[in-house]
Amino acid sequence: MSDIIKRIVTWSALAHQVDDDRFDRLSHRYTTALFIAATFLTGGKQIIGDRIRCFIPAELSQYHRALYINDYCYISSTYYVSFDDQLPSRSQPRTRQINYYQWVTLFLLVQAILFKVPVTIWRLFCEDIGAHIDNVVKGLREISKDTKTFSLDHRQNNIKALVLCTDRLKLLSLTQNHILLVSIFWLLFL
Numbered sequence: 001m002s003d004i005i006k007r008i009v010t011w012s013a014l015a016h017q018v019d020d021d022r023f024d025r026l027s028h029r030y031t032t033a034l035f036i037a038a039t040f041l042t043g044g045k046q047i048i049g050d051r052i053r054c055f056i057p058a059e060l061s062q063y064h065r066a067l068y069i070n071d072y073c074y075i076s077s078t079y080y081v082s083f084d085d086q087l088p089s090r091s092q093p094r095t096r097q098i099n100y101y102q103w104v105t106l107f108l109l110v111q112a113i114l115f116k117v118p119v120t121i122w123r124l125f126c127e128d129i130g131a132h133i134d135n136v137v138k139g140l141r142e143i144s145k146d147t148k149t150f151s152l153d154h155r156q157n158n159i160k161a162l163v164l165c166t167d168r169l170k171l172l173s174l175t176q177n178h179i180l181l182v183s184i185f186w187l188l189f190l
Helices: 002-016 022-047 061-074 104-129 133-142 152-188
Strands: none
Touching: 022 104
């Protein structure tokens, strides 16, 4: 249980880092929020209301059969026949197919997740190796303050911590490049 709480706290800490610019925020925050809102809008009727109402003959109008037929109509391609037209025979092709976009909600949710995955992976990598861009920015702000307020030792400690963070970020970048090269090698030659 404590592991779950620790992960939630880490997740919320990762969500409030300031290590991006407005274009990154547009990508991983606002676009994700837009996709999630669209997911709720398109999926609301599918989850809560009646997705579709198919024509059900009177002899099959029992409740459980009606639910089954409506679910079947929803996941399979159907065709439209007006009440004025005659029903086609089984051998005639169904030319007026109706495609229901039942997968749109799922694809919108997947897109929202895919917009959030890169920044989450980046932040988790930074968390694992101890290189926090947020700390680098805070340290630079402290160093740039008036030199009279901070002692020389405090300033040197901040600079050492920043150098350590940037070295770790460089190591992270090299590790990512190495993983990419190995992956390309495996794809091309094996």
